[in-house]
Amino acid sequence: MAGGGRGRVIGAVAALARLAMAIGIGCLVFSAAVALVLADRATPATPELAAGLGLLGALWTSAGLVAEGLVRLADGRGPKPTAPVPPSWHNQPSGRGPRHSRPRRVPVRQPQTGWWTVLGVAADAPRATCESAARSLLRQCHPDRWATAEPVLRQQAEGRTRTILQALAEARASAR
Known part of the structure; x- marks a missing residue:
């Protein structure tokens, strides 16, 4: 990784961690998530692991994943490629009734006017x-x-x- 972009992101993450410490919420969880991300150890299972840590863990891990995206963009690598949806899941009826080509419109109640x-x-x-x-x-x-x-x-x-x-x-x- 290029040092300049990563250094800026690490500085921003450190500032966020200091803010989290100042208000006393989940700083250790936040720091662990950011450390995983910056060490390129984040995997698709990271959000599930954070969910096991509770709501704050999930939130801070999400922040870490955002930091990872920032690091990738700062280094000019762009976002991670995503795997396409397997064809077996794509556009298959769920079996719960007729499939509509357009989403159903739910009528919005208008205030009584006349x-x-x-x-x-x-x-x-x-x-x-x-x-x-x-x-x-x-x-x-x-x-x-x-x-x-x-x-x-x-x-x-x-x-x-x-x-x-x-x-x-x-x-x-x-x-x-």
Whole structure:
């Protein structure tokens, strides 16, 4: 390994270890994980070994693995190559039902909104208040006001006008 890059990483790891000691958490575990990594002794089993040390051990070992990646990048070696997924596991149905080509979309609950939100009035507002609010909003979206604007802005104003008119129609229908 080139000394310059590794020295910077070791300095950074030492600073992190001093910080861990200052706050009194898992410094020995952290130091052991970093020592394994810097000595090129880290293996794919290192995370499992750290898990046996408990949550802090796993966290500090993960930090050590990040340090290993930093050392590799500082030395210009790049990340470790990863093995491809065996074909027997790749794109095989799990046997738990039909396989979908697209992930299922879970409907997101929208807050309760309605025509009153579009018009900016209370849900139980009188019809006159709803119509006044709609007229005020429609003046802001009037085609004459947006005639010289860019096409995208004109389309947005037209869409807003349609939304306001739909909300007004719903307000009138609910007032009956």
